[in-house]
Structures are given as structure tokens and as C-alpha cells.
Amino acid sequence: RIGRDDEVILTVREGDAVSQKNPHYLRMDISDAKKDVGVRNTGFAGGMYFKEGKRYRFSCYARCPEGVPCAFRVSLRNAVDSEIAHKEFTAEETSWTKLECVFTAGETAKKGSLALVVLQGCSIEFDFISLFPEETFRGRKNGLRKELAEALEELKPRFVRFPGGCLVHDGSLDENARDSLYRWKNTIGPLEERPARRNNWRYNQTLGLGYYEYFLLCEDIGAKPVPILPAAYDPHHKRMAPLGELEPWIQETLDLIEFANGDETTKWGSIRAGLGHKEPFGMEYLGIGNEEVGEGFRERFPYFVKAVREKYPEIKIIGSSGPFCGGSEYELGWECARQSGADIVDEHYYMAPEWFIANMHRYDSFRNEPPYVFLGEYAACFNSGKSALTEAAYMTALQNDCHAVKMACYAPLLCHREYENWKPDMIWFDNEKVCKSVNYEVQKLFMNHQGDELVPCELQTDLGKETLFSLETRKQGDIYFWGNEAEVVFTGIELHNEDTGESILLPDTKVMADRIPVLLKEDAPQNFTLKFHAKEVEGFKGFRVYFAWKNEKNRMCWVLGGWENQDAALVEEIGGKGCFLSQNQFSVEKDREYDLKLHISGNRLEGWIDGKLFQSALLMPVETEPLYLTASRDRATSDLILKAVNLRNEPFESGIELPDVEGKEYLCEAYLLSEKDCLEHPDFPGVETAKVERETNILAFMDGNKKFVWKFPERSVTVLRLKNR
The missing domain is CATH 2.60.120.260 (Galactose-binding domain-like)
Structure with a gap:
């Protein structure tokens, strides 16, 4: 005022x-x-x-x-x-x-x-x-901020997934409610007619940026649209439309396809034309649900698949495996997708760089058949050179496993520095400036030099893998009990050393709601079985058993009653980032006594509840390979593209053998991003940026030769684009 x-x-x-x-x-x-x-x-x-x-x-x-x-x-x-x-x-x-x-x-x-x-x-x-x-991207009257959209365009993305994240499925099922789920029909048409909504990320949306604008953005930057719709189910609050009342939700899904692809003679195609876009957008993909867990989603998803298959069989349907990389909900999500006939499954995980290094071959054993993998959200959890290089190495594995992995996209994409509630983010901005993180530069290198078909290439080296973080070191540490705003009583505590056979009884313990961990055993055995009873007497958010505790940023834990008291999880925290190795649905009931057992042997972690194995996970070895390498060909230009990542602290020189290059001469464009050149942006604390260096060379493969030698600098990403001369 x-x-x-x-x-x-x-x-x-x-x-x-x-x-x-x-x-x-x-x-x-x-x-x-x-x-x-x-x-x-x-x-x-x-x-x-x-x-x-x-x-x-x-x-x-x-x-x-x-x-x-x-x-x-x-x-x-x-x-x-x-x-x-x-x-x-x-x-x-x-x-x-x-x-x-x-x-x-x-x-x-x-x-x-x-x-x-x-x-x-x-x-x-x-x-x-x-x-x-007035100045917007492509001059559109209700368009996007020019610098931000140009940053997206520079990436040359193959697709854009929107609107993204939990706002898709968190909210009231009443489309007229202030906190309703994101309903696409509310986001098109005159701005005055788009109802303001709150969202899961705790700010107001005018919906001035809606589905029509998203489709236009995809068209403007040459990307395929990948819209995500709710499945009449909110996993956050367990709201769900009765199975007998799914028809309006299914019709809303079918109407979106007609809005995107229908001609002017259709109802929704004519509405699109009336907004100013006569030609269809040519949508090929449609996601149902975002990070879905629970039987409520798995009951409803098949109805959507059946309806879309019957009317629009050409649309590729994307299912969900939840927000974690493993566990019962992940497996049930995949099984639901298989049984329903989904084309693709959306996987999400945010992990420490060490997890990505340990899981480089995650998709090697996946089948070359539907449903394929869509890695819809992933990041190595920091805007740093270390994380960006790790993501680059992981992307070489994704490309090499293209028999199973068909789509992948980094997330989150955008963040205003004054409204941060998540790190990392690819593009940071304020009201004046745009900051392209080092993670952005890596993604740009891979998107700008993707290619269309995988080319076999052979790395010639005698070097083996190098251990960064031994299993013994990871498992060393103390054991603690901890209450998540809950008062919990632990009794009958027995710790058995699996290596020596010794067992000791430990005194009963009580943790308070102050979230202060209580030490149970210093320097615990690396291989052990911990048996105990636990009862939550006050609060409602459950408790945790920390083990291999070295400090607050490096430890493991068994979470019981996590995420709004809906989860149990086995977690390894490395450098302050929790890696959820296995997640099952579980809620701690107040005043109920649980018979619990945590068993650690070798690289296997097990959690037992009331005499039954409830969940398990494997600790994969954190070992770097001499070089992470992938090659592809651009069909339009016949260019050969090699992408290589050196995660080690010394340069790596090696011969690389390529097929079908004998007797040819290439102009080689070399792009290099080195960790040593990464610097924190002065206006965006904690966000590192980097400059990509470019040079050109001539590579000749004469006299039957089909290999070349290249020196890859320490801690770097290299892209080589070989053009026919």
C-alpha cells in the first residue's frame, strides 16, 4: 500500500x-x-x-x-x-x-x-x-524470458518433459480447488480464465505459462513435447478417484492428445487452432504419473493405457517406477508397466557422485525390448566440476546402453537464486542474469554432439580399475539410534559380530523427539547383525538406525517411517548426500513394538521386520575405469562423434580403434571441459561454471590403419567430432 x-x-x-x-x-x-x-x-x-x-x-x-x-x-x-x-x-x-x-x-x-x-x-x-x-523468446506476446529460453535452445534438446515434478500429482482431485492437481485444461485459453493455483513447491502459479506455451516452446527449440498427466491419484496424501469414476480423468488424457494432434475438425484441435496454431504439434509421447508409489497408482494406470491404446495406438506411453533406484515400489512400478503394456518407464534418482561411479553398468543387463528406460530425473547432486564430470561419465554408459535406455534428461532445470529449495539445478538465474552451471555445459556437449546410431569403439590399455572408496572404509564407524521428531524406546538390543562370532548385549535406550542421535556402539564391527525391539511412544515420523557413522555427512542408515511416515529405506550418505539404495512402503504405528534386525555382511545390507526379510541392497564397488568412452554417428552428416571422460587425477593417453575409417581423412573438432577450469560464479554461490575449449586437427587413417592416439587430460570431458574431408 x-x-x-x-x-x-x-x-x-x-x-x-x-x-x-x-x-x-x-x-x-x-x-x-x-x-x-x-x-x-x-x-x-x-x-x-x-x-x-x-x-x-x-x-x-x-x-x-x-x-x-x-x-x-x-x-x-x-x-x-x-x-x-x-x-x-x-x-x-x-x-x-x-x-x-x-x-x-x-x-x-x-x-x-x-x-x-x-x-x-x-x-x-x-x-x-x-x-x-515486450521482448520475449521468439517475440511471443505471452512468451518466455528470452535469455532463459535461449539457454534451453542452445542445448539442442531432443525433447522437453513438462510441467515436471510433484506438482503433477500432489493436490486435491477437485479441479476447481485452490490446491488442485495440475490440470492441463486450466492452463490454456485467455489468461484471465486460468485459475491461480498453489503448488507442491510452495509458491503461487497464475498458470500464465501453460500447456499451450509449453507446446510452443518445444516447437520453437526443435524438441519433442513430453507432457506428464496425473493418474487420478495423489501419492503424497493417498487421494484417489474411485475406479468407477475414472472416466473424466481418462477423457482429459484423450482430449490432450486431440489438442496436440487433432486437426481443425476435432473439438480440441479446433480449440488449438483458435489459440493461433492451426497445424498439429505432432506429440509422440505421453507420461501418466510422476514418481508414483502405491497400489492406488498401479490399479489406475492400466485403465489409462487401455484407453490411449484403443484410440491413439501410435502414442508411446510412459509409466513410473517411483522416486528411487531400487526397492519394492521400484520393482512393482516396472511390473505394472510390463503388465499394462507401457512403452517406457520413467526412473528418477538423485545420488552422490560416488553412487554414479559405482553403478556405471546399471543398465547393461536390461533387455532390448519394451518397456524401455526413460531416465527422467537424475543428477549427481552438486553444481561442481566433480559432479558434472561424473554425470558425463554416466552419460557415456547411458549411450552405450541405448538398447535399453531410450531417453534421459537432467533435473531440475531452472532455479531462481532467491527461491532455492533444491540443489543442484542446471540453469540458475535472478531478475537480471542467467548462470549456466558446469553441469549445463556438460549436458550441452552431449546434446549438441549426440549422434543417431551407436558405433563400436575399442579402447587399448593395460590399466585396470582404480578403487576410490573401499568397501571396508565405507562400512567403518559407529552405530546410533535417532528419532524423527518421535520418542522411541529400544529394548532387547543384541549386537553380533559376524567376523568373530562374538555377541554382546547392550542396554535399553530411549531417543527423544529432539532429533539428537544416541550412540549405541562406537567402532562397530563391519559385518554384524543388530537385533532389537523398537516402540514409538510419542510422535509419528518414525526412527532411524545409523551405522558406519564416521560423521554427519558420511554414514549409512536404515530409515523406518521416512517421507511422511510412508517409507522404509536403506541409505548410504556420502559427502552429505543421501543415496537411497532400496525403498519400500512402510509406516511406523504408534505404541506398536517391532521386532527388528539389521544384518550387514560383505556388500549386502538387509533389514528384517518381525522375522521376515523386508528389504535389502548391495553396496557396489566405487571404482573408476581408465576412461569412459562412447562413439556414435550422425546420419545426416556422417560425422563420427567420440565422447570420453577421464575421472582420474592424471592424463590418459591411449589408442582408440574405430570401424570403417581406413583410407579416410577427417577434420577433427575437439571440445574440452576440464575440472581445473571450473570456478564458482561470483553472483551465484555454490554454483561452478566452466568454459569449453575448442580446437581443430586433421586425423588421417592411411595404410590400413583404423586407430588413432589421443591424450585425455586429467579430470576432463572430451568430445571429438570427426568430419569427412
Whole structure:
């Protein structure tokens, strides 16, 4: 508010708004004309960014409820509240009237605001006040921020998955509720008719960026659209539509396909054409659900698959295996996809770099048949050179396993530095700048030089694998009990040393809700069986058994009652990042005594509940290979593309043999990203960036020779693109 209480009264009213989908509007009662009496909006992160000479579109709806014309002034202001652009209007009607203008900023303001002040004593009402930059990506009126969209375009992505994440499936099943699931029909059409919604990430969405805009973005950057829809199920709160009431949800799914692909003679194809896009978007993929767990999803998913198969058999359907890399829900998700006839399964996991190194061959044994793998969300959990190089090495494995892995995309994609609730993120930004992380540069290298078909290549070396983190070191440490805001009693505690055969009884222990871990045994055996009884007497979030505890950032644990008291998980935490090795659904019941056993032997972890093996996981060896290498061919250009990652601390020189190159000469474009060149961005703490070096060479394969020698610098990513001369 601008002005004192006795100068201006602001009230938010409901009812006779411009659109009943957004029922609230603002009433201002002005007692007397003052220079500054009204309202202001500072936008996000403490101020709007205006750039000198740039144009900004303003619009609002206004009316005079008492029939007395009312003059008001709209202005862009800088940090000291001086106007840098302004326009005066007069509202004359008792009905809603749209008023518009275009401002040109007279100076650059980094902490600006939009101010609306009334110039006389009167009553006036406003609705849907909007300010939008005229300069957008591709010049679209309701388009995207130019620098951000250009950063996406530079990646040359093959597809874009949207809208992304838990906002797809977390919320009320009532499409008219303020906290409803993301329903695509609410996101198209006139902006005034798109109802504002809260989302899982705890901020408000106007839905001004909706499905139509997402489809346009994909078209503009040359990517295939991969929309994700809910399956009438919210796993966060166990909300689900009855099986007999799925028809509206299924029809909503079919209508989306018609909206994307139908011609103008269809209902939804004509709606798309009416929005300005006569030609179909050519959608090929459709995801049902995001990180789904629980029988509620698995019961409903087959109904969606059946309906889409019957009407649109050409659409490739993507299922879900949940938010973790293993465990019962993961396996059940895959089984559901197989039985339902899904084409692809969406896997998600965020792990420490060491996990990716240990699991480079995860997909080697997957079959070359549907359902295939879509790695829809993954990251090595830091915006650092170390993480980016690890991700690059893992991507060489994904490409080599393209018989099973058909799609992969890094996540999350975008983050405003003032609204951070997750790290890492590929692209960081504030109101003024865009920061492309080192992870972005790695993704760009791989996307820009992907190729179309895998080419066999052979690395010639006598070097073997190098252990980074031995199993013995990983298993060393103490044992603790810990309550997650819960008071838990532990009794009958027995620790058996599997190596010596010795067993010891430990005193009964109680943990409080203060989340302070209680030490059970220092320097515990590496191979052991821990038996105990546990009862939660206060609270509701369960407890954990920490083992191999070296410090708070390096330890393992058995989680019972995790994630809103819905999970049990075996976790290895490395460098502060938890790697969920196995996850099952499980809830701790208050005042129930559980008979529990944690068994650690070799690289196998087991959790037993009430005499039954409940979950298990394997600790894979953290060993680096001499070089991570993959090769492909671009069919359009016949270019050969080699991507190599050296994770070791010394340069690696080796011969590389390629097929069908004898007697040919190539222009070799070499791209190099080295960890030593990664630096923290001065405006984005904790985010490292890097410059990619480029050079050209001539490679000749004469006299029957089909190999070449290349030196790969320590801790680096190298891309070689061989062009026919």
C-alpha cells in the first residue's frame, strides 16, 4: 500500500470479478487526492528488473462502482521510488473495462516496482493487473524470458518433459480447488480464465505459462513435447478417484492428445487452432504419473493405457517406477508397466557422485525390448566440476546402453537464486542474469554432439580399475539410534559380530523427539547383525538406525517411517548426500513394538521386520575405469562423434580403434571441459561454471590403419567430432 490508513482503504473482494475462475479483486477507497496514494508491487526477490530502453506491456481491468469517473496514474519506479515511466488513465464505466499501454523504461532499475496511484478522492476497483516484457523468446506476446529460453535452445534438446515434478500429482482431485492437481485444461485459453493455483513447491502459479506455451516452446527449440498427466491419484496424501469414476480423468488424457494432434475438425484441435496454431504439434509421447508409489497408482494406470491404446495406438506411453533406484515400489512400478503394456518407464534418482561411479553398468543387463528406460530425473547432486564430470561419465554408459535406455534428461532445470529449495539445478538465474552451471555445459556437449546410431569403439590399455572408496572404509564407524521428531524406546538390543562370532548385549535406550542421535556402539564391527525391539511412544515420523557413522555427512542408515511416515529405506550418505539404495512402503504405528534386525555382511545390507526379510541392497564397488568412452554417428552428416571422460587425477593417453575409417581423412573438432577450469560464479554461490575449449586437427587413417592416439587430460570431458574431408 502507498499512503496512510486514513488516506486509502484497500479491500480484497470476491464475487463479481472479471472471471469467476479468479474471483478476487481489489477495491480502493480514497479519501482525498494525494501525490502517492495507492498500491505497488515489487515483484520477485525484492524488486523488478527494468532495463533502459526496453518496453513493457501493462494492462488492467478497472471500474467505478459508484459511477464517478476516477483518474489514476501507473508508473515504473526505481529503487528510490522515482518514476522511470508513467501513464495516466481514467476509469469511467461501472463495468469492467480493460486498459492497456506500453512503457519504455527511462533508466535501468534493478530493484524496481510497479506503482498504481489514484489522483482524486473516489472509489475504484481493479482486477488482473499485469506487467509483461515486450521482448520475449521468439517475440511471443505471452512468451518466455528470452535469455532463459535461449539457454534451453542452445542445448539442442531432443525433447522437453513438462510441467515436471510433484506438482503433477500432489493436490486435491477437485479441479476447481485452490490446491488442485495440475490440470492441463486450466492452463490454456485467455489468461484471465486460468485459475491461480498453489503448488507442491510452495509458491503461487497464475498458470500464465501453460500447456499451450509449453507446446510452443518445444516447437520453437526443435524438441519433442513430453507432457506428464496425473493418474487420478495423489501419492503424497493417498487421494484417489474411485475406479468407477475414472472416466473424466481418462477423457482429459484423450482430449490432450486431440489438442496436440487433432486437426481443425476435432473439438480440441479446433480449440488449438483458435489459440493461433492451426497445424498439429505432432506429440509422440505421453507420461501418466510422476514418481508414483502405491497400489492406488498401479490399479489406475492400466485403465489409462487401455484407453490411449484403443484410440491413439501410435502414442508411446510412459509409466513410473517411483522416486528411487531400487526397492519394492521400484520393482512393482516396472511390473505394472510390463503388465499394462507401457512403452517406457520413467526412473528418477538423485545420488552422490560416488553412487554414479559405482553403478556405471546399471543398465547393461536390461533387455532390448519394451518397456524401455526413460531416465527422467537424475543428477549427481552438486553444481561442481566433480559432479558434472561424473554425470558425463554416466552419460557415456547411458549411450552405450541405448538398447535399453531410450531417453534421459537432467533435473531440475531452472532455479531462481532467491527461491532455492533444491540443489543442484542446471540453469540458475535472478531478475537480471542467467548462470549456466558446469553441469549445463556438460549436458550441452552431449546434446549438441549426440549422434543417431551407436558405433563400436575399442579402447587399448593395460590399466585396470582404480578403487576410490573401499568397501571396508565405507562400512567403518559407529552405530546410533535417532528419532524423527518421535520418542522411541529400544529394548532387547543384541549386537553380533559376524567376523568373530562374538555377541554382546547392550542396554535399553530411549531417543527423544529432539532429533539428537544416541550412540549405541562406537567402532562397530563391519559385518554384524543388530537385533532389537523398537516402540514409538510419542510422535509419528518414525526412527532411524545409523551405522558406519564416521560423521554427519558420511554414514549409512536404515530409515523406518521416512517421507511422511510412508517409507522404509536403506541409505548410504556420502559427502552429505543421501543415496537411497532400496525403498519400500512402510509406516511406523504408534505404541506398536517391532521386532527388528539389521544384518550387514560383505556388500549386502538387509533389514528384517518381525522375522521376515523386508528389504535389502548391495553396496557396489566405487571404482573408476581408465576412461569412459562412447562413439556414435550422425546420419545426416556422417560425422563420427567420440565422447570420453577421464575421472582420474592424471592424463590418459591411449589408442582408440574405430570401424570403417581406413583410407579416410577427417577434420577433427575437439571440445574440452576440464575440472581445473571450473570456478564458482561470483553472483551465484555454490554454483561452478566452466568454459569449453575448442580446437581443430586433421586425423588421417592411411595404410590400413583404423586407430588413432589421443591424450585425455586429467579430470576432463572430451568430445571429438570427426568430419569427412
